Amino acid sequence: xxxxxxxxxxxxxxxxxxxxxxxxxxxxxxxxxxxxxxxxxxxxxxxxxxxxxxxxxxxxxxxxxxxxxxxxxxxxxxxxxxxxxxxxxxxxxxxxxxxxxxxxxxxxxxxxxxxxxxxxxxxxxxxxxxxxxxxxxxxxxxxxxxxxxxxxxxxxxxxxxxxxxxxxxxxxxxxxxxxxxxxxxxxxxxxxxxxxxxxxxxxxxxxxxxxxxxxxxxxxxxxxxxxxxxxxxxxxxxxxxxxxxxxxxxxxxxxxx
Amino acid sequence: xxxxxxxxxxxxxxxxxxxxxxxxxxxxxxxxxxxxxxxxxxxxxxxxxxxxxxxxxxxxxxxxxxxxxxxxxxxxxxxxxxxxxxxxxxxxxxxxxxxxxxxxxxxxxxxxxxxxxxxxxxxxxxxxxxxxxxxxxxxxxxxxxxxxxxxxxxxxxxxxxxxxxxxxxxxxxxxxxxxxxxxxxxxxxxxxxxxxxxxxxxxxxxxxxxxxxxxxxxxxxxxxxxxxxxxxxxxxxxxxxxxxxxxxxxxxxxxxxxxxxxxxxxxxxxxxxxxxxxxxxxxxxxxxxxxxxxxx
Numbered sequence: 126x127x128x129x130x131x132x133x134x135x136x137x138x139x140x141x142x143x144x145x146x147x148x149x150x151x152x153x154x155x156x157x158x159x160x161x162x163x164x165x166x167x168x169x170x171x172x173x174x175x176x177x178x179x180x181x182x183x184x185x186x187x188x189x190x191x192x193x194x195x196x197x198x199x200x201x202x203x204x205x206x207x208x209x210x211x212x213x214x215x216x217x218x219x220x221x222x223x224x225x226x227x228x229x230x231x232x233x234x235x236x237x238x239x240x241x242x243x244x245x246x247x248x249x250x251x252x253x254x255x256x257x258x259x260x261x262x263x264x265x266x267x268x269x270x271x272x273x274x275x276x277x278x279x280x281x282x283x284x285x286x287x288x289x290x291x292x293x294x295x296x297x298x299x300x301x302x303x304x305x306x307x308x309x310x311x312x313x314x315x316x317x318x319x320x321x322x323x324x325x326x327x328x329x330x331x332x333x334x335x336x337x338x339x340x341x342x343x344x345x346x347x348x349x350x351x352x353x354x355x356x357x358x359x360x361x362x363x364x365x366x367x368x369x370x371x372x373x374x375x376x377x378x379x380x381x382x
Numbered sequence: 383x384x385x386x387x388x389x390x391x392x393x394x395x396x397x398x399x400x401x402x403x404x405x406x407x408x409x410x411x412x413x414x415x416x417x418x419x420x421x422x423x424x425x426x427x428x429x430x431x432x433x434x435x436x437x438x439x440x441x442x443x444x445x446x447x448x449x450x451x452x453x454x455x456x457x458x459x460x461x462x463x464x465x466x467x468x469x470x471x472x473x474x475x476x477x478x479x480x481x482x483x484x485x486x487x488x489x490x491x492x493x494x495x496x497x498x499x500x501x502x503x504x505x506x507x508x509x510x511x512x513x514x515x516x517x518x519x520x521x522x523x524x525x526x527x528x529x530x531x532x533x534x535x536x537x538x539x540x541x542x543x544x545x546x547x548x549x550x551x552x553x554x555x556x557x558x559x560x561x562x563x564x565x566x567x568x569x570x571x572x573x574x575x576x577x578x579x580x581x582x583x584x585x586x587x588x589x590x591x592x593x594x595x596x597x598x599x600x601x602x603x604x605x606x607x608x609x610x611x612x613x614x615x616x617x618x619x620x621x622x623x624x625x626x627x628x629x630x631x632x633x634x635x636x637x638x639x640x641x642x643x644x645x646x647x648x649x650x651x652x653x654x655x656x657x658x659x660x661x662x663x664x665x666x667x668x669x670x671x672x673x674x675x676x677x678x
Contacts, residue, residue, distance in 0.1 A: 225425065
């Protein structure tokens with residue numbers, strides 16, 4: 126007998142929220158680290174840009190170059206993981222029915238989103254540690270007083286880009302999400318204040334980039350990590366504003382499949 | 383009731399499913415089976431009417447309800463790159479007292495592919511994983527949407543055995559299928575739906591016995607005059623040649639009728655061969671009720 130009597134005797138009930146969060150986030154984190162395209166986007170490209178922009182003088186930057194490049198690349202890492210990688214993964218997870226599969230269990234909706242964001246934070250921690258270590262080897266010495274502010278900005282960046290990633294990946298078809306998330310990543314990288322500081326961008330573009338999450342996060346990180354001063358209120362407000370808007374729209378627009 | 387634009391997908395479906403029983407929702411593609419399951423599991427909101435599952439409105443209180451219900455959605459559902467065992471563990475973690483995922487993979491024959499990414503599992507393996515996900519949380523009520531689609535006969539037998547064990551252990555099971563054999567073998571109650579409406583319901587035995595009609599099938603030389611055969615039989619009996627050389631007589635079959643048929647065949651210089659008296663199968667009932675044309 127394959128199924129002894131009593132095997133399926135009902136004993137339902139929701140799992141503990143902590144365990145649900147840990148297992149879902151842990152699984153999604155492992156999936157992100159196993160996925161070649163995600164690793165290219167979240168780890169390889171930032172590392173190559175960090176080393177390349179520091180050693181090659183393709184973009185005019187003040188010396189020491191690594192002091193400007195490292196915060197920019199940290200901002201890129203956050204955008205890559207929380208927005209582009211997250212949107213693409215969410216889009217394909219919906220396509221493959223896993224979001225509905227999990228929604229059909231006792232897992233509450235808020236935990237479904239929290240699990241995804243926790244996995245994003247896990248990847249960001251790995252990125253920050255790796256990039257900071259490489260930057261240190263390249264001679265980076267961030268202002269110690271700015272490190273705490275930088276952590277705050279990274280968290281705010283994760284929430285703004287994470288909410289935008291959920292919105293994009295949760296409301297459009299997977300292929301459209303894939304195309305848009307990569308396009309937006311590329312445009313913001315070059316023109317959104319990430320590799321090229323706002324001061325070097327043409328006037329109107331700099332004004333636009335300043336109110337984008339990419340510009341606010343990168344400018345904020347460059348400021349706090351080079352001077353040790355707190356971020357400008359505008360940097361924080363822009364990131365909070367994008368978080369609020371994207372969350373509000375997501376609540377209505379995100380579909381389980 | 384559930385509408386999509388001007389199409390009414392489900393209209394006035396009354397289902398009652400006691401604990402420790404199996405209800406099969408049987409119908410052709412597009413009959414409204416999946417829509418019914420999605421309304422019952424809270425993924426779709428009914429446009430009119432009342433739905434109560436385990437005493438609660440599935441559209442209103444999904445988290446509390448979902449903790450008590452296991453769902454196998456059509457097409458399964460998993461992260462594209464996830465390994466089979468990882469996926470089952472994620473779903474198991476959502477329940478307070480889950481079955482052992484390792485044991486469940488083993489009995490479902492998935493241990494060999496426990497580390498295979500979901501995308502590379504065969505259709506039947508994906509189905510078995512989806513079934514494991516539906517039952518791992520030890521639910522009171524299980525919805526299985528076409529549980530054996532794409533499975534080989536061995537896997538199908540195993541699923542049937544599992545459905546039987548669920549019922550034995552007190553779980554209520556609602557399954558959708560378009561396999562008559564499956565409904566006949568598993569269900570206490572069969573509800574035949576078409577165009578979103580119930581066209582017949584009852585136990586498999588009552589459905590097949592309902593019309594009381596029987597038929598006799600036999601083989602003989604092709605091209606015999608079936609009208610002549612019908613004329614030789616008492617009034618009310620029908621005779622037809624279904625395919626070349628395969629004949630069917632419909633009506634109550636008794637020894638006198640059988641004798642009339644064989645005698646008539648002898649008169650035609652033909653031997654009635656392979657004679658079978660059959661009760662209508664559920665398939666006959668189904669085709670009678672939902673038509674024989676292919677659905678677009």
